[in-house]
Amino acid sequence: MPVTQTAKGVKIWQLRDRNQTLIRWAGYLAVVAVFMWCWKRISDATTWFFVWDAPRIAADIGGRAVPPRWSYMDKLWGPLWDTLNMATLGTLLALVMAVPVAFLAARNTTPSAIFIRPVALFIIVATRSINSLIWALLLVAIIGPGVFAGLLAIAFRSIGFCAKLLYEAIEEIDQTQVEAITATGASRWQVMAYGIVPQIMPAFAGISVFRWDINIRESTVLGLVGAGGIGLQLQSSLNTLAWPQVTLILIVILFAVVVGEWISAKVRGAII
């Protein structure tokens, strides 16, 4: 924050002095240069003929894809139900596993900050960093294709997400309420049930429906790797170039996601 004085004694204030300004402009220049260089690399690696051809191809596929083959719906009810089940049961299973992990990871409830907390944090990071598609690939290889593999994939992927948000909620609780319950002579578990659980219930409910909403979207694609649900139908339709069926499946997925989002918004609105 440089302040200079003119000959008349007026104090001039500027946010940055000249050197700082120059450094910032140099920074902008570097960002633009890197961007242009990357653009060039991508451009060189692109077969531009295909790109110029893209609108025609897209129009061609689009033309074949409408109208959707509505009669195919008969075969979609089952997979759609499977998809919803994968999302719902997967979320429930994830919550059952995430709650203990969250309590072990939160700084104010962990039994040991040195030994147990890092393990809990590792579980959170490990499950979060692996995408559910990859979990599904692994689980399909281990326990065979089907809905159960998809359910577990959803559950494992969700543990980290739910546990992370929940342990942050636990760390933010009002400690004086815990102190007051402790002062009555309550046991460790009673302190948890009276001092902590009521405070994190809104967060817990919000996290559950939010994750359920995400899981509906994720479970629609798990079929692509053989984990059951509507994605399986999508893949077989794509493989046989049955574009009208693909259109119908996309409409159904969109509809399911919108309904899921509507329900989760309603539930969250009711809680808060």
Place this chain on the structure above:
Amino acid sequence: MLELQKLTKTYRTGDKALQNVDLVIPKGQVLALIGPSGAGKSTLIRCINRLVEPSSGKVLLDGTELTALSSGGLRKMRRKMGMIFQEYALVERLTVMENVLSGRLGYVGFWRSFLRKYPQSDIDEAFRLLDRVGLLAMADKRADELSGGQRQRVGIARALIQDPRLLLVDEPTASLDPKTSRQIMRLICELCAERDLAAVINIHDVALAQMFVERIVGLKAGELAFDGKPSDMSDAVLTSIYGEEDWHATIRQVDEDEAETPEPAQ
């Protein structure tokens, strides 16, 4: 009844919150603890029920050495010490009744408390106490719907349902308006008299303390600086505790309040 012997607390940061505090409180005595912020008043109260672990020294309650107890024994003794907090420290999302009953947690098992199946005698006592503090109609309200004064009454009921021998009261009026402050102080002191309870009350308002308690102890930088009757309070004493200031308006003159009319229940 309550005895502190050379009680010392040094925080990990090196702050000496309490230094060799010796204090004896007989049965049924209500004592006000005054002193500037950071003098160790809250630490002293929390060292008694070991929410803060004392560094050295002893705390004896009816001959039991609290500082030597295991965690199970400590829980049993904590039931005998009711605690009242500055910011009420109610569980905000539970009902008034649940908050009052939570004072019985030390007496009931986990599942009974978890399923809210308290013994009928506890429920009867909860209703009696709510009636006594004037909140019977509020039993079903959630704690966060109440006003500050009402919350503090719930906090008092929660402490009393423990059937304590001693009340530890941490700044009960710091978040309340002047009138409610008086009502709350009066209620605490009346209840102590009714049940022959001893109480340690941390308080900033010296005049309010003089009005209600029989003994005042001053704490300065973790050490006892004054111990006497409210009438012994003088400019010199306040200066020794808090430092130089014009104390004229702070000390309550001996002209008694006009006969107090009974306060309407809020």
